[in-house]
Amino acid sequence: MKRILAQAVDWYVRLHESTVSEATRNEWRTWLTADPQHAEAWKRIEQLQQRLGQAPAVAATTLEQARQQRRAALKMFAMLLGVGVVGWQGYEVSPWRADYTTRVGQRRHLTLADGSRLVLDTDTRVDVHFDERQRLIVLRQGEILVETAKDARPLSVHSAQGTVRALGTRFVVRQGDGVTRVTVEAHAVEVRPRLATAHSVRAEAGQTLSFAADSVGPLLPAATQASAWTRxxxxxxxxxxxxxxxxxxxxxxxxxxxxxxxxxxxxxxxxxxxxxxxxxxxxxxxxxxxxxxxxxxxxxxxxxxx
Amino acid sequence: MSGRHPIEHLYVEHHGWLRGWLRQRLNNSADAADLAQDTFIRVLLARTSGTLQEPRRYLATIARGLVIDMYRRRSLEQAYLEALKLRPEIHAPSAEDRALIFDSLLAIDRMLDGLGTRTRQIFLAVQLDGLSYEKTAERVGVSVSTVRKHLANALMHCLLLDEA
Missing domain, CATH: 3.55.50.30 (Phage tail protein beta-alpha-beta fold)
Structure with a gap:
């Protein structure tokens, strides 16, 4: 993968020139579609760009200033704290890879590109991948409410245990410890465990179920207010x-x-x-x-x- | 009443010591109290089970990381507010937006750790200030091909961090 990432970086640098010929663009497109891994690597570059895009206008100046100011203080602290300069790194894993995140105690309401509504509960991380063929939401941690907008492309939520496909609907998905719980509030969803894709189960409005990677639990009546947390x-x-x-x-x-x-x-x-x-x-x-x-x-x- | 929670024990035994340890190093008792408290939160969140062999060493390691983080954040906050002053055309963000902005700056700052000064400078000019390679080369005082090379290195560095 590292080799392919290096290729993607190379392409990015070439496409970022002040002038780029149509021939170069075409070459890039050929590369991009030649292998799904190429597309995956390119996506990582795009995600990085997205994150940098969230920085404020004065970010570059701020980061440079802060660094200079720190450099002076750094030696002293390193001495006081008994750590090397390396100590500045790696103390905390930031929730980098996810497109949208909430901290503990935070909630976040989002409207996605297709008009679908997404609400993130406390301490949640999701990635959103929309392309011509599908609308995919990857739930990495926490709990979300999805309210789908009308669109020809299917919408699904991926959890660590499998896929929840929306059938025109409003539903809540929680990523638990080794288990995913789905509660349907309107219409229906289809649940497919990752390791037992033949065993899809349909859950209707007012029902809830939990599934592991290889099995689906029983359909149960949902608690009346499964999405009360959104309020x-x-x-x-x-x-x-x-x-x-x-x-x-x-x-x-x-x-x-x-x-x-x-x-x-x-x-x-x-x-x-x-x-x-x-x-x-x-x-x-x-x-x-x-x-x-x-x-x-x-x-x-x-x-x-x- | 059942036995004490292990964290409770840790807290009772070592909280005072940790506070003193921090106060001695920070020369500020309010910061020391906050960071001592934060250190125990980290320990709680880490859900470490069993007894620690060297509790004070463990606590000090966590506390050090938090001190570093505190200075990192403060230096960024200060630099950001100063940068804003120089750009009156930019509206000062609300307190809520500001928190998000600091998070974003903090994350980028961490990401750029380990890059050389020049690489970092070039990356910031191209990616955050949106300068062309030519303008960047001029600003930094290197050739355009050097700009390309450093930019590629920096991007690779960031992408590989993602993998870790």
Missing amino acids: GMLVVIDWRLQDVLAELSRYRHGYLGCAPEVADLRLSGTFLLDDSEAVLANLEDSLPVQVRRLTRYWVRVEGRAT
Whole structure:
């Protein structure tokens, strides 16, 4: 792949000249279509360009200035912290490759090129690939709501476990741990696990199902408000306390959990995702529990001491 | 009550030490408190299980990365606001947009780590300032073919980072 990437880079540099002949363009097109790997490599270049395109107008100046300023400080910090200059690199993996991302606690509403609506829930990453033949959304992490616009091209969502094909519809897909969950809100979708493509299953409005790479779970009636998060709410009916906290913790940093003795307490209600502190305060009123905070980022719900 | 969560133990035992360690190096107790807190968040998010052999060394490693990140971000924020001042025709972005802009700058800055000064300069001129190869060559003081070569190297560097 590295060799092909180098070819793609070479093409990019040639096409980026002030003047480019039609012959060169044609040659490039021939290269591009000669091998799917060529197209894949070219796509990576385009994605890089897209990301650079998000930088502000003064980005180049800013980056140069910041670097110069840092260079002076760098030696001192390197000494203080006991790291080499290399220490500046690689401390955090940034969510680079995804076209659209949200951070923890963030939600994002997008309208795609075809008019389809895409909503990203907390801590989510997706890539969007639209071409002449298909509309493809790759869900790398997190949860999305898709509301498809009318278009001749099929629309599907790829997760790590397989494909969800939209049949003119609104639906929610969550990438879980080794499993993908789909909830259909309008019309229908067709689910195809990656390793069992012959076993496609159709889910209709009001149904939910989970699938692994090689199998599909049963069709179940959907919770009434599976997409309430798009409006910043979590609606639960008779959930275990532990499950409610697990869901809320997706929207905040740090640890939020409960002691085993209260895990199975049941509750129902509508909670604001953006204000989980208020939710926690409320818990103490409605259940025999107390919220124990070690720090803002370490919260455990425990049985109330009597 | 069941036994303590391992993180709780780590926090109780080492939080004070880490704060002191940071304060000594940063000479700023507010930053030290924030970064100590952030370090424990990282540990929580990493969901490390079991007991750590050398907890303080582990915490210090994470804290170092955060200090570096803090300076990186601050230097970018400051440079950005200064660059904006010089360009009054650009509307100052809202606080929300600004956060996205800083994220984008931070990510690009990280991506360019490891590039030589000249390569970086050429990459920024072509890719972010949108200069032609000829103009870039003039600005940097090299030949056009050198510009092409450095640009190709920089692009390759960025693409290969993606793969890691």
